[in-house]
Amino acid sequence: MREDESDWFSRWEQDLPSPDELIPLSQSLISPDLALAFDIRPQPQPNSSAEFAADSSDLAEPARTLKRPRLVWTPQLHKRFVDAVAHLGIKNAVPKTIMTLMSVDGLTRENVASHLQKYRLYLKRMQGGGGGGSDPATDRLFASSPVPAHFLHPNRSDHFMPSFVPVATLQQQQQMAAVAASHLQPPQFHHRQIAAAHFGSPTGNGKFDASFLARQTQRMSTPTLHSPVGNYVEDLESANAANGGRAVLTLFPTRDD
């Protein structure tokens, strides 16, 4: 057996998070009613196709050193973002918290921070301009979701104290949330967010290719715990092959629009 054979594999293996890095998240940091607010959806979701049912929501955080594909902020994803911010209140709406509340598999704090920054600029532009503000193409995304009234007021009446989240063990929980969610989810929460890879040209055309959805139905049956990075890279490779090196990842929630 040559090492050539296990070449890619050993590198892949090395990049895997060590077992102690994958601490199971056993309890939610989101208060029950808050969670409910996000979970309850009287209306079914026409958008995401009736196709993919609510299971097999694995797609994990890839190893640290590997670069993720660019996140595509779909209107659905943005909606979820706005909802999270709205429910958290301006004061608590910081990247980590938002990310956690959104509980979208694969979403990183950086993703949220970057988006939040742009969103703030958008809000600022809206209030200040009052009509003079222009709407570049970037605003289309933001315009796709109604902006809660209190966002626009620099007023001190932020009110909206969220039911509140246990800040005690905050650090651990948040860190693990994304990873843990992919493998073992809190029973109470059920699986409701699916992350599907969606490939297309982000910049070339204004519309999505919608060529296909890569669904992770299979998981690594490895007894030892690690994140199913394998699926991730597989899809990435497919994507790269498909569009010539440009891969984007679209995460969209199964529920909630």
Place this chain on the structure above:
DNA sequence: CAGGCAATAT
């Protein structure tokens, strides 16, 4: 260390 924001990079 996390957050915010502007500049810059891809």
Place this chain on the structure above:
DNA sequence: CATATTGCCT
């Protein structure tokens, strides 16, 4: 062009 990354500050 949309998002990521970086730098500098709080």
